[in-house]
Amino acid sequence: MRRAYFKTSWIAALLLAPQLLIIFVFFYWPSAQAVYWAFTLEQPWGGGNTWVGFDNFRNILSDPYYWSSVRVSLIYAVAATALAMGMSLILAMFVDRQLAGYKAYRVALIWPYAIAAPAVGLAFRFIFNPNAGIFSYVNTVIPGLWDPTQIGWQAVVTIILAGAWKHVAYSFIFFLAALQSIPRSLTEAAAMDGARPLRRMVDLQLPLLTPTVFFLFVINITDSFTDSFGIVDTLTGGGPFRATDLMVYKIYSDGFRGFDYSGAAAQSIILMVLVMALTFVQFRYVERRVHYT
Amino acid sequence: MKTKLATAALAVLATAGAASAEKTKFEYWYGLTGDLGNVVLETCNRFNASQDQYEAVCVGQDGYDKAVQNTIAAFRAGKHPTLLQSFDAGTADLMLSGQFYPVHQMMKDFNIEIDWANYFPGIANYYSSSKGDFVSMPFNSSTPVYYYNKEQFEKAGITEAPLTWEGMEAAFKALKASGQACSLAYAPSTWVDLEQFSMAHNVPVASKNNGYDGLDSELVFNTTKHVEHMENIQRWINEGYALVRTPVSGKSARDSFVEGECSVFFSSIADHNTVGKLKPTFAWDVQMIPVYEGTERHNTVVGGASLWVLAGKSDDEYKAAAAYLAFLATPESEEFWSTNTGYIPVTKAGFNALVEKGFYNNAPYKGREVALKSLTYTEPGPLTRGIRLGSFIQIRAEWQAEVEAALAGQKTMKEALDTAVARGNDHLKRFAQTYKGKSFP
Structure with a gap:
């Protein structure tokens, strides 16, 4: 097999340099800085820091509220991912089967991805508002039933729904593309053998989709951990009483609002390690069940 | 024709150069938003219009938190403003950082007379060092x-x-x-x-x-x-x-x-x-x-925010900032500020001037004197000076x-x-x- 390659390696290096530089400046440098801060106590206005070893980590890990933050982050990641992927798969299948109006859906379903997280948060804040929003009708039937500003689990539900809604679009595009790349002859053959749509989906389409499912699973989980900030910030502000204090939001509120840069840096390191570990597990164990054609 | 254009261009350049050389600029970042933010901007415009030596460049930062956060980030990069409006809760961090120019000292260095005893003690104690010198300038004050x-x-x-x-x-x-x-x-x-x-x-x-x-x-x-x-x-x-x-x-x-x-x-x-x-x-x-x-x-005690002069700026910028602070401390500015916001005057002279004018006798300002009554109810004692945590x-x-x-x-x-x-x-x-x-x- 013929392979294209550069005769002189400096051209390759030159072409790679901009990308490497960007990764270095925007990832490795800040990460290294965060690691350093995590082991010190940094004065917010500069002017020196003290080495404290693992003290920051010890403080964080012995804080029961930190663990509840980890727990709610996991719940959010799993629930939002499952919901977003489930919904987008169903929608993608409808569009793929060209049910009535599928052309309109195809366009409309991509829109949410273009909306910034804070805007999503604001929209959902109105929808879920116990006094004025759409959900306030629930309260006119049974007063006091719905109030995410007072009832923790309802606040968690609202951020999960908002987060999932935002992610439906992204997964939808990938699912639709994957479904459309399944050869028609396969589905038609199955149909001729008497398999109904549901059976075709379970036995034929889903197995062929596994690479996409796996890809989306990794992306969605990672995104849920790192990209949920905007939604939490506008929708609940981490409350009521820390019920929706996701890890990434806690980093923000401790670090930027509370000037505890070192504590926030240590939390960032923990979050980074957690996401890396999850991705590792996914590739090591889940990917085994994925069949690439 | 050509020479005419060239002279005209030169003349324009010269006047522009002269104008920018004349005015010393300094940056001021504030946290107030909405209506109140507009009034802050208005104080800057008034200051800029009142003299032709200095120019205050005032930038709203969309909230108290963000004003301080952004300033810290800018400070660490050496691109911070000369003047910062910092809220009461940020006082302790700023005080210990040492990265500021105490206003008391600054006014002394630039020979600007400020009657510090004129400030209400409930306000003065919050923003003063243990020696009683003002470290920051009281600005929007409330209770x-x-x-x-x-x-x-x-x-x-x-x-x-x-x-x-x-x-x-x-x-x-x-x-x-x-x-x-x-x-x-x-x-x-x-x-x-x-x-x-x-x-x-x-x-x-x-x-x-x-x-x-x-x-x-x-x-x-x-x-x-x-x-x-x-x-x-x-x-x-x-x-x-x-x-x-x-x-x-x-x-x-x-x-x-x-x-x-x-x-x-x-x-x-x-x-x-x-x-x-x-x-x-x-x-x-x-x-x-x-x-x-x-x-x-x-x-x-007082709540709200005060104005901090940050370290690491040039003498010219400090001079301009000092002029702005002195401008804010005049009774006219205090009256403008209190009329257009609900904040209280911070000096006794400013308050008395308003009382004499009958400012508090009629709506919509009637009632605001209650805040001063509360603030000055007793002389601040060791437990009522404020909080420094x-x-x-x-x-x-x-x-x-x-x-x-x-x-x-x-x-x-x-x-x-x-x-x-x-x-x-x-x-x-x-x-x-x-x-x-x-x-x-």
Whole structure:
């Protein structure tokens, strides 16, 4: 097999340099800085820091509220991912089967991805508002039933729904593309053998989709951990009483609002390690069940 | 023709050069937003129009938090403004950082006369070093009061706005009997419920005179009258006299009051202007925050923000900033500021000038003098000078979260306050460790 390659390696290096530089400046440098801060106590206005070893980590890990933050982050990641992927798969299948109006859906379903997280948060804040929003009708039937500003689990539900809604679009595009790349002859053959749509989906389409499912699973989980900030910030502000204090939001509120840069840096390191570990597990164990054609 | 154009261009260049050489610019970042932010901008315009030597470049930063956050980021990159509007809770961090030019010193260095004794002591103590020198310039200053619906009060047969909490509870009961379902629109606020409450009752928030005497102070508010007060608030909510009204829940306490839903709400005097602009359909007034019977009322302290001059700028910029600060300290500027916002004048001269003009005699400004009465009720003592605690933003957040949990019935109020104190003390320890070997100026 013929392979294209550069005769002189400096051209390759030159072409790679901009990308490497960007990764270095925007990832490795800040990460290294965060690691350093995590082991010190940094004065917010500069002017020196003290080495404290693992003290920051010890403080964080012995804080029961930190663990509840980890727990709610996991719940959010799993629930939002499952919901977003489930919904987008169903929608993608409808569009793929060209049910009535599928052309309109195809366009409309991509829109949410273009909306910034804070805007999503604001929209959902109105929808879920116990006094004025759409959900306030629930309260006119049974007063006091719905109030995410007072009832923790309802606040968690609202951020999960908002987060999932935002992610439906992204997964939808990938699912639709994957479904459309399944050869028609396969589905038609199955149909001729008497398999109904549901059976075709379970036995034929889903197995062929596994690479996409796996890809989306990794992306969605990672995104849920790192990209949920905007939604939490506008929708609940981490409350009521820390019920929706996701890890990434806690980093923000401790670090930027509370000037505890070192504590926030240590939390960032923990979050980074957690996401890396999850991705590792996914590739090591889940990917085994994925069949690439 | 060509030469003509060239001369014209040169002339333009020359005048432009002269103009920019004449004016010394300095940057000022402020946190106030909306209406109030526009008034800040207006003070800059007035300053720029009042003389032709200096130019204030004023940049809104969309909130107190962000003003300080952005300035810290800019400071670390060496691109910070000369002047920063920093809120009360950021005071301790700035003081210990040492990265500022004390205004007292700056005014002295530039030979600008400021009568420091003219500032109200309740304001002066908050922003002064232990030697009594101003480290930052008092600017937008307020203190809490409560707003009440005069018509609903009259209907319930309450003639005097109560000054004690016992009287307040009696008023709640009378309001309920008169058919007013909600008496108090309550929003948990450390500033009102803890800090100013403790000042007015002369009880400590933290040991070592609220932190003024050392970084090793500890919170004590779970052992004072504050506990009983918070338990009372919870009881009023449970008994149906009060409703929790926060912006997160869709309706702020102020909106609830303006709509006539609840008869009373507590807030800064700065809201006096906003409530007036919202044009409630009823007569309303303000009163000093109540104290419990058997306590001798003390002064409340200032809230809001002050202006800090940051380190690392040129002499020219400092000179320009000093001129701006001197401009703000004139009685005319104070009058402009107090008229267009609900904030109070910070100097006695500024206040007296307003009183002489009859400013406080008529609506819409009538009632704002109540804030000054509260602020100057007694001379500030060791417990009523203010609060000088590190990580204070975090401590406020701990209190807030715990009190919310208690109000939601997850724990008792005492447990909540105990937890807030324990967690707050951890923050204080971290803060002391971060600034090891340093002390407040």
